[in-house]
Amino acid sequence: MLLTSFIISIVALFFAGWLVFWIKKNDMGTAKMQEIYEAIKKGANAFLKRQYQTIAIITVVLALVLYGVYALNGKSLAGLQVSLAFILGAICSSVSGLIGMWISVRSNIRTASAAQTSFSKALTIALRAGAVSGITIVALSLIGITGLYYIYGWMGYTAIEIPHLLVGFGFGASLVALFAQLGGGIYTKAADVGADLVGKVEAGIPEDDARNPAVIADLVGDNVGDCAGRGADLFESTAAENIGAMILGVALYPYFGINGIIFPLVIRGFGLLAAVVGVLFAKAKETDEPLKALNKGYFVTSLLATIAFYFVTMEMLGSILMFYAGLVGIVASIAFVFITQYYTEHKYRPVQDIAEASKTGHATNIIAGLSIGFECTAATVVTISAALLASFKLGAMTGFEHGGLYGTAVATMGMLSTAAYILAMDTFGPITDNAGGIAEMSGASKEVRERTDKLDSAGNTTKALTKGYAMGSAALAAFLLFSAFLTEAGMTIVDLAKVEVFVAALIGAMLIFFFSGLTMRAVGKAAGKIVEEVRRQFKADAGIMAGTSKPDYATCVDITTKAALKEMIIPGLIAVIIPIVVGVTMKAEALAGFIMIGTIAGVLLATLMNNAGGAWDNAKKYIEMGNLGGKGGDAHKAAVTGDTVGDPFKDTVGPSLHVLVKLLGTLSLALVALFI
């Protein structure tokens, strides 16, 4: 079975290669488009190169720390293996980010070019480019873990021992994902906020206008933040969840044997296969709504994944209860999509409320948006709670020891079985966003821009939905990871009534708040630098606004790069250091409290950030559709303020929190020896 999964991954990689080949055959548009493409490519490459250099240093230092921890505990060999797995995880995660960016940069322009003649073709290019990311990343994660599994097996380790050696892989992947998401997230929103503040608000020029010196930086941001950052994030999700589930599988060895351990990998393989088929089904006619085509593919993927889930579960675990647990996860993922829709689409009450509140000014817009953000946590928490309780009960009904926990693990697998397709839809967003920007900047006709706008709008929806999904799966994966941590640390109880556990829990929640504050401030500071530069350029050369001279895009890109890289260091290091300090000084039980409550706070804040940000964005769009005074009116100005505040919420802090929540789990697993 495991070999099947491995082979599926290889086949999926070939399929992704074929998609790349197919995409690259498409036309690259006008000379003007290619000029913009070159500028974006250069900026994105430069950022990623410098970012990865920084990350590499941090990775190497931590690898040495990891090795040292094991060596001091007299386990040099295991230390070497865990450290190497850590580095491998970091490399795979980096490669995932790189692939995400590489393909998106190359597809943006082809999508823009295709939009000149055919809507259907543009959509297909954008979705297939997203699929390259989604499929490659999930396949890489599978190949990495399955490969390590085979290698360790060949080295003589038993199936029961191997999962414990894999924890380094998960930690490495998380670490890179954190910095990739932080750096990319700060970059993209600093550029976006900076460009909007001077361009849209002060100078009154449209979004993506070629006269704005920060416009290329803004487009680069979509690639390095939304594509590269999210790629690393989802690589880490799938890897961490697999490893956590395998560790729980070890605890159920008496019942399921080796099947319980490799089940997560096998199920993921079949999910991947389902996504491949789903992508081929997602085609739009010239007159279709874009979301209809995307949803068709999602439906096919979900259906196939569910069927595969049934057969694999019955074959490997022989328990219909476990299949039901997986079904709980699949249903929960659909629930998250609906909740996100309700809170972020303009036809429902929340976005309408924010739009209404914009009539009375900037402040009421902000108050309304924040209150929606706080409020929406209720629906999300109820869904997570119901999913956890139901899958736990189903698992416990098997009568196996730890069966309940394994039930929650299976639910998480169910939820993540469509991950590759979801990731494809997610990456679809920034690609269409960029394509729209390229069309606008290259002075494409109104008809072309209408096509790209339609795609962009669908992309915004898919981005919001996948964020809801990513948060839900992060919550379940985090629960899985600290269950695995308890197993690894040999604990059965985490007693909150102990003062040190309570204090650690308090600090865990605080870390989330502190990290969010630092990250938000980082965006504000970096954006401030861009605002100053754009203002400087406008002042120094009046020809820019007149359209007679070309702005200096490269300086803006360079400033954003430097600022984002500088600002990502402190929040990132704090996220790694505080849990280690708490674990070392207060030990495993307190650390478990720290992680659990950190996870709770992270889930709540990320939900708030994602949904409030999405709702603000769509309230602005709703007004721009001509409601409440339309574009340029007072309500619109207030709505732009909300949208700008929402930018770091939904694209920097929220996604970084997803990663942080899982990093807490993988970090504690990898360094467990330090904390006992």
Place this chain on the structure above:
Amino acid sequence: MLLTSFIISIVALFFAGWLVFWIKKNDMGTAKMQEIYEAIKKGANAFLKRQYQTIAIITVVLALVLYGVYALNGKSLAGLQVSLAFILGAICSSVSGLIGMWISVRSNIRTASAAQTSFSKALTIALRAGAVSGITIVALSLIGITGLYYIYGWMGYTAIEIPHLLVGFGFGASLVALFAQLGGGIYTKAADVGADLVGKVEAGIPEDDARNPAVIADLVGDNVGDCAGRGADLFESTAAENIGAMILGVALYPYFGINGIIFPLVIRGFGLLAAVVGVLFAKAKETDEPLKALNKGYFVTSLLATIAFYFVTMEMLGSILMFYAGLVGIVASIAFVFITQYYTEHKYRPVQDIAEASKTGHATNIIAGLSIGFECTAATVVTISAALLASFKLGAMTGFEHGGLYGTAVATMGMLSTAAYILAMDTFGPITDNAGGIAEMSGASKEVRERTDKLDSAGNTTKALTKGYAMGSAALAAFLLFSAFLTEAGMTIVDLAKVEVFVAALIGAMLIFFFSGLTMRAVGKAAGKIVEEVRRQFKADAGIMAGTSKPDYATCVDITTKAALKEMIIPGLIAVIIPIVVGVTMKAEALAGFIMIGTIAGVLLATLMNNAGGAWDNAKKYIEMGNLGGKGGDAHKAAVTGDTVGDPFKDTVGPSLHVLVKLLGTLSLALVALFI
């Protein structure tokens, strides 16, 4: 010793009576001032009357529920006693709020009048009026609990049994405090935001201008929200903390005997005495900085309270370790004051950052303020953690069972020993705020307004500082309360590794977020109604802006009253119902997890709300002092947006969370029979 404490309370009440007599002797100013005073008095009375009617209904229903719970468990007599204590607590809490409002309404005008001739006199009136609130409330809390203690003793209950019967008193006090703070908080900020949005931003008239139809509602708001609401809040704090500590005292009966049980009451009595002396010391010369005078009083109070703490602790508990634990609490309260100063005063980095960010617009101002809010939780959490760990260790060093927990209780008592003086400083804020409003509206000379401005500015600082203190003490008191809950429920472990405890913890944190969202939305909705009414009046009668016709203040007051009362119901009921549902369905251990994590989330969010709100306020004031373009510039406009968003943060949601956190504790204690 207990009798001493009882006598001190009675003496303190007489002292408060003398203060009232002294205040009432002062002049009530011009006819214009008296006209405004009458309008404020009428509006405040009308609101409180209607608010208390609503609260009374809820109280009676809950009293019946309480009785029913005990009766169904075969303890009718105890049920009767707990329910009566519940009603008594509710009545005392209501009376506290009433007194706070009664004295502030009568002192505002006298402070404004005194400011016509003497700064020093105005300050003394305002502080003494605050002291009437502070002293009466703390005395009432002591008399209520001590009185019940004597009555139950006379009925034949032993010292060990009595604390368990008092839990109803704490729950009643919490319940009223929640609704008083919610209703008052929504009222005051809806009126403030509504008045500012149309008056300052749209019509461009100054704050408290008589032409603004919502100006009386705004002034009424200070009295019903800041005075009445905070009065009920602090009554509840002292009552709940006393009862929680007494329950822990029962657990230490083998070591301290009855002294451990009545110690909290005795120490509170001496703290009250210290505050009485401190108030008499707080006098300002004509040229003094107002804060200097207030600080002198605080210093005297703290010093006397510490000395008394030493002697009472040594006499009653005979343990220097416990005195040290109390000292930890006193030091922590000073640390909270410094942290709040750092994050909310304009001379430090955070407020400067927000002011700087205002240069680039509304959105960056909001981002900067929120990031400061998130960030400041770190310092607060570190202080709370250190205080808890240190006092626990000191208590545990006594070697007594539960000694550690009692140590944290003693630290809480140390922190709250200056509560009466702190409350006086707190109430000083809205009184000077109102005095300034009355001076402005009655067309007082520039010199007079300079005096009231100076007082108002000091009042803003004391309000911010006491909020930091209130949050810190709420955190410690909450820890005390759920420790007491564990004792009452006969639990020793709260195991987060159990899925139902984890889920309950998740829901506990969610309740805090959900409640915050509902409360914030309530302010936004109520403010929207006021904005519409003010706009309607301006439109219907051009004479209002010209100053030739008088606006219809009463309608604005009426609209605010109705809106605030309507909007307080849902958040208030949710805060009561969700914990009961969780407790009944998931039982005591899960409920303990719910309360603990709810407390953590509440402490973090309240800290964020209080400090971000204070920082936004002072960033605006900093710009108004002539920095960064000064009043009317673009940075100022952005800063006004931040200030307006901060209003519900710091004066509605933050303070309501203080109450909610303690309500969770008292509710679970009072209804413990339901959850086992």
